[in-house]
Amino acid sequence: MSIDISQFYQVFFDEAEELLAEKERLLLAVDPAAPDAEDLNAIFRTAHSIKGGASTFGLNDMSEVTHVLESLLDRIRKGEMALTAQHVDAFLSAKDILKMQLDGHRHGAAVDQDAVANVRMVLHDLSQGVVPVHHATVPSFLHAEHKQAVAEGAHRYKIELPDLPQRDVNALVDELGLMGRVSVVPLAGGRSALVITTHESLDDIVAICSFVLDPDDLKVFEAPPLTPEQRAIEAAERARIEDAQGYGFFDPVEPDAGAAAHAAEPSDDERGYGFFQPIEQIRREAGIADVPQEAAKAASAQARAEAQEAEALEKKAAKKAAEAAHAHAEAGSIRVSIEKVDQLINLVGEMVITQAMIEQRSDGLDPMLHERLLQSVSQLTRNTRALQEAVMSIRMMPMDFVFSRFPRMVRDLAGKLGKKVDFITHGAATELDKGLIERIVDPLTHLVRNSIDHGIELPAARVKAGKSESGRLFLSAAHQGGNIVIEVADDGAGLNREKILAKAAANGLPVSNAMSDAEVWQLIFAPGFSTAEIVTDVSGRGVGMDVVKRNITALGGSIDIRSAQGFGTTILISLPLTLAILDGMSIRCGDEIYILPLGFVVESLQPLPSDVKEIAGQGRVVKVRGEYLPLIPLHQMFNIEPHCTDPTEGILVILETEGRKAALFVDELVGQQQVVVKNLESNYRKVAGISGATILGDGGVALILDVAALLRSARQLTDDAVTL
Template identity: 80%
Template sequence: MTIDISQFFQVFFDEAEELLAEKERLLLAVDIASPDPEDLNAIFRTAHSIKGGSSTFGLNDMTEVTHFLESLLDRIRKGEMALTAEHVDAFLAAKDILKMQLDGHRNGAHVDQDAVANVRMMLQELSQDVVPVAAPPAPSFVQSAIKANVSTGGRRYRIEMPHVEQRDVNALTAELGLLGRVSVMPLPGERHAITVTTHESLEDIIAICSFVLNPDDLKIFEAPALTPEQQIIEDRERAKVEDDMGYGFFDPIDAPTQEQSEEERGYGFFQPIEHIRATAGIVAPAGNSAASAAPVQQVRAEPSETGEPAEKKAVAKKDDKHAAAESSSIRVSIEKVDQLINLIGELVITQAMIEQRSDALDPMVHERLLNSVSQLTRNTRDLQEAVMSIRMMPMDFVFSRFPRMVRDLAAKLGKKVDFITNGAATELDKGLIERIVDPLTHLVRNSIDHGIEMPEARAAAGKTEAGRLFLSAGHQGGNIVIEVSDDGAGLNRERILAKALQNGLPVNDNMSDADVWQLIFAPGFSTAETVTDVSGRGVGMDVVKRNIMAMGGSVDIRSAKGFGTTISISLPLTLAILDGMSIRCGEEVYILPLGFVVESLQPAPDDIKEISGRGPVIKVRGEYLPLIPLYQMFDITPRFTNPCEGIVVILESDGRKAGLFVDDLVGQQQVVVKNLESNYRKVTGISGATILGDGGVSLILDVTALMRSSRQLADDAIFS
């Protein structure tokens, strides 16, 4: 029987990526001068877990890197080496290599084998450069204890076990390996003895053994310290145990001979990895043929007497809380979530149709039916909110990407930066989460490169040498506001104006600061004196603004010279549902996103002016705004051509205001957004479509595009 394990590959890829992210977070937070043993153990466990998983699936290239990484981490966590900044840099570099290898196996991406070899060599050299450090004295648990040898990393305990199954020996060896060095040797009568070198207490060892054996059946005593020659022999035996026993989790597999059949090699149980990749349509990563050709290890989880795998019993103590957390959540593909959201959208539309048709019924005659419709409306709204919350993800998914980037970029530029985040639990739609990463990355890089000064300049200005960079998120009305702030030098108004004038942009000395700050979003604008690989080419900020505007958001800048800069991004919580205003023009009904609407009014004749060659404008409280006749934009026949007979809706986008001339206002409602481009084609001035309660299709206006296409807005003179 052949089991298709391709379905498990994605689970391993996802979990490995999470472990790598957790490893990076722990490394960036670790106190190098005085590391917390729990943090070191947690970092070690991430490497150990990736090593076990990659070995299971035959990803030998990842197994080799994590083996060197794990060995070095093991020495550090046992106090045999002092943690240094060089170690942290090496561990972060190894994390990058593992991520590259992971992407290679998942997507067939190129893997730089030279970079892999360099990191492996670096880890190996660091692990050989052992600098013994004094370990804290361990308390005496046995009255006749022999003095511990500090250089071996703690006390040595010998555990003699009765006859047990080999799988139980493997499981117990793996679990005790988390406490320190472990070696196994056979005893007469098919028994085994496990030697543990650890700083942990004897009670901890007994507690772990009790998951597999009765403590009364064990013989535990403290063993004398090893000589250096004996230590070398034990290290070799320990490495052999790891290889032969599948790192403590899997039964040993004999090396296949050429005469063995595929069934004998284990391929009758698991498919070869190259066959799995071919079935999944994943090509082997470039430059990684050796790893690609590795067979998948055979895994056999035999039930114990209680019907559970012995491995599960062995790790039960440490993983109780973790298992409880896992049992409260499940992995669901985003395609299934999107399908569910689409179905709920259809349900909302159907409910709106029922509600609209029931409005014509006599409430006295059909009271019970109308009550049922009202109940359906409430339940549908609650269901819609519950389903939409599934797509909501905390901003921590975005924020967690930046500590490493800030650390590396600050070191590259010779600056000191304290990175502070706030509001990481604030939730945003997954679609927006993915699209906001690149704009935020550019803003954070700009703050470090252009905003925060060099330590000497900050000290001369009376500031701390380390600049502070803030990244925060929070709700504001129906939007989420993300801010990138720094306490650096702030924007230089004179330099920006000079550069804008040099680029041919229309500027004058009477411009407000807010208008001057917006100039940095112009294409090709940069005040950097030199071009570097960090910035200075004048590309990026205009793309940042364009991407944010495409998400229905806006960008605002506040800056004070010498005190810092804050860039504020406002985004809708989701793109799937929209609060809109229904407007009518001729026989057509359109939806205006409510976030762009300032007010609506019916102008007086004296408020409408015509500017030669530029079209009409409307005067609103002393300010002249461009007037956009919607019927002209879409070439439809309106009911009114005189703005004084219709309605003008004042819109605001990107700091600009304009009046939209329509026939009538229909109402305000929440609509489910349907993608028009994927179902039809892209239409200028239209961002999507929705289905109304009467079953008709209504187009959603792209306010930003409409205002951009208006010829009056292209000329700043109209606002002077």
Template identity: 80%
Template sequence: MTIDISQFYQVFFDEAEELLAEKERLLLAVDIASPDPEHLNAVFRTAHSIKGGASTFGLNDMCEVTHVLESLLDRIRKGEMALTAAHVDAFLAAKDILKMQLDGHRIGTAVDQDLVANVRMVLHDLAEGIMPAAPSVAPSFLHAEPKAQAHAEEGAHRYKIELPHLEPRDINALVDELGLLGRVQVTPLEGGRSALIITTHESLDDLIAICSFVLDPEDLKIFEAPALTPEQRAIEALERARIENQQGYGFFDPLDETPAAQQAQSDDERGYGFFQPIEQIRAAAGIAPATPAAPNAAALTEAPTPDARAARKDDKAQAASAAHAAHSESSSIRVSVEKVDQLINLIGELVITQAMIEQRSSTLDPMAHERLLGSISQLTRNTRELQEAVMSIRMMPMDFVFSRFPRMVRDLAGKLGKKVDFITHGAATELDKGLIERIVDPLTHLVRNSIDHGIEMPAARVAAGKTEAGRLFLSAGHQGGNIVIEVADDGGGLNREKILAKAKQNGLQVHENMTDAEVWQLIFAPGFSTADTVTDVSGRGVGMDVVKRNIAAMGGSVDIRSAKGFGTTISISLPLTLAILDGMSIRCGDEIYILPLGFVVESLQPARDDIKDISGRGRVIKVRGEYLPLIPLHQLFDIEPRFTDPVDAIVVILETEGRKAALFVDELVGQQQVVVKNLEANYRKVAGISGATILGDGGVALILDVAALLRSSRQLADDAVVL
């Protein structure tokens, strides 16, 4: 029976991605001075699992890197070699290489073969006890653009090198050296001689040069062998995987089976060392023997243990065990994002339909239609619960973002000669997947800025009475209907005078009476930078304006707090999701608008004495001793209102980006959850509008962009109103 393993490629890609992330996390947490043996074993297991899976699918380039990596890790975990910082750097570099190769197989991105060869050479030298004179591998986020290279197995040459009579140790030494240039196989020849078959991108002269260290080149016979077909490469990879599994990878005892027993056992029963025997899967699933069964996806990267092999004799026990394993695997399932998005869209339509039914049933007589109205009420509750359950599928913990930064902080601090302790809080806080992906780049820029500009050099910190190592905090938490993410450091803080001087130089309108909060907002101006020198890390004035623009596009805001000598905190406030929001329906003239509830503080009907006219600056309203700008919505959108006097209408107090304003509308309609539809994708961008939704009566209501409305109010561009 032939098993089609191509259906499991995506499973391997996802698991390899998780294993690489786990490997990086373990390496960043390892205590170099006295590493925990279990910690080292866990790192080894990640490399072992990736190698096993890559072998199964014929991804030989990944196998070659993990093979050298395993050899070095094995020596360290066995105590044959002491762990050093150079080892950790090399392991992290190998992780980057494996990620690059994984992306090459998954999405077809280019793989820099020179960088791959460099890392393999470093790992090989370290395994031989040769310490590199200087770091030879750049941190992952400082890599240059990779060269456009073909797949490791495509476009490569295959050479057959017939060797004279050599000692086994000489052949092994030659295989190790040639293995740095490609993949090497040893095949026997007549007369006790051996031949090497090497698949490589290197030239024939390079191969001969390496062989000359062991023997006379004139004693070699070299032929160019035909390239393997994809099918032959897959078969070859499976065979290597089977052999390595029999050897146990250092975890398991070799299979103790006689040749006769091996011959009697079919390939299906052996499962190539990676799959559970087919007959056991059939028995567990209650499938007739003639029916083909798919291999156990959870066993792709793990070889069977000795206990499992011994238990093959007990069919009933194996069936029960397989059934239990299948039950355990059912606790989670991988679903594509497209399917989740489609489900969310359908739920959104269901919410709209439910709102239509609820609105049209509101005119019915409650006594005559009691049972119908009760059913509609139950439908409303069920729809709300279903909507919340489906929305939770898209929610992901912030740890998905936070886990990217320990490596970056370590590498960047080392590059700048600084010491930084990275502290996270609230990693379990959940945010919509769409926002998670879009917040990574802004947070990356803020973290880099904190390390480069915020945290001082160790000597300067000690001179200022601080600890030698600076502290960088990354936290997340819920606040109302939003999530607040903060990037804080205990560095030197922002320099007010320097920012003002640079702003004047750039032609920005500033004055000495500006509040600190207003001065800090100047750093978000395009092209603004106070760095004395431009480096490859920062200083070009490109980034902070993009950060604010991207966050504003997500319906969020940015706030800065800083104290000179004590540090800086940058707070980002974002809605939990962009798909559905709680809104307040308001009416202005004949139009219905939606205000996101997260921006609404309160609503009131003002008294005439609370409204003041300011010459040349419009009107303000007094609310609890504070004068707020009054924004007539009908003037912004050129609508014929029902009321022109605020005393006869309603005023809604809004707050965003640390500012408050009063929105003058005709009346409040109600509060409801609305499904957000992208207006720009379906029509065009409209100033002051962030989206649209469909109401219960089938009409379309526009969702107001509160931040844009407040910025458009000319009173907010001036100082606070004092009467």
């Protein structure tokens, strides 16, 4: 029997992704002038954990980068070196490299080895106390020469060891091999010496050796550099030894047994010792890219060294960090694929429909004769609702999943533009459906970039305007009724009304000076609209804001702008909490039943004749509490035969979205119910004014109204029906 360990690769990949994200968050929050010791320890632990996991699974390229990174972080957290902004930049670059290498192993993505070498060089220079200059990326055709130049500039040390067991010598060779090239030289009396060519400091080398022996027992000499001929001989000898030793895993193959070894392919049980699958099979089944085979020989020694180092680290960890880790361990969680969650949600949706059918069929029963049955139906309704809420909560994710992506982007973009920006978030714990979170990232990214590029001024301009040098960018999220409201706000220059009007007129858009500010701000969502005078790689081509609004609208949401010139701009996005199930109001128009999302409904009423006014060429309006609202006859929108055409005989439902209100004229209200949203476009085609469909309790299909589209149509409503 064999054990499938491919799942452990996936666990490592997932955990490494989380550790890299945590590392970036901590680095962006750290203050180089006064770093918190707990934060430094936490940053070190992320690198340490990734290094240990990468070494265990033989991902040598990742362990090499994390080793250099870990060494530098260790010096900083021990107070041997002061943290600087250049260190933070280098650590963030190392995070990007590790993410690229992780994607290479996980998805087979390309890895830029020149960028890897460049980051390792920067980290090495910083660990030596040298302020690194910008290391330009070396062209691929010069890569070999570049590596040789690096090797020629390295130090060579000869380390004479005391009398040690061979396993300890091998462990040192494996561990020091992560720092450079190592060869073993025999000494008199059965002892050995190690010759290492490396860029690392002598203190780092001694620190590694201290895991195996007492540093006082070492004798270290600086060896002269190798000549080109000696380097060639050393490389050939190293290759011969590795072939003879089987990379540390297999017994050496005798010369006369080579043919037999190749002729008889060992079985899975023979190669896995009856417990494990062959590593090649595991990698094929898990879809993992190949990694250097010789990297895995360090796993055993690395695990022992990591265990000792981890024990020492835990003793030094702050009490707060230990308590947080304990609380996290007690919380517990399991990883479930999103496909299983979606399948569960679909089944619950069908259960909601079935429950609605049972409830509708039981409404006509005599409550005296069927009391127990009706009580059971009521209990089923309550349990179905509770189950639906519990299952939906599984898909709910905190907005921090989105917000955490922006600190790094804000920092890099502000630095690129020469601006100072303080990024402030609020409501990161607010939860939103995973499907919506994934689709809101791109629109928010564009809005944040626009705020930095167009909104927040340069430091000199801000000081001249009486502001602080650093602009402030706010990103917040909060629940509001059945929706979530996301705000992107800055304290920059604000929108320029005159400039927008002039640009809109030049683009042929209908504009006038009598337009309200809210109407002027909506002009920036027109396709191709941009007031940027210079096109840059940040923004300015005018291909973004219209896409932003289209994407938000497609999610059943709305977007609004508030701005004051000289004081800043706020963009508000309102989205439903989920697209799967919603609370709706059933309305009737003619013989048809429609569903209104309850989050848009303000109230319903039956107007007096004196409250309804006719506006020549503009349709009718209704007076509600001193405010005149456009009246939208639903039968006119969809060209259906209503039961009544006089608003005073029907019902008006007051709707509100995008900061505007309107009165929807329908025949009657049917009731309020929870509905399962079905995609109409994928099953039929896109219909104007309709956002989806649902199945009613009687098995019939009801269309879900697109409230935002209905209110937009109210502005140009005529006697013509909307074309379906």
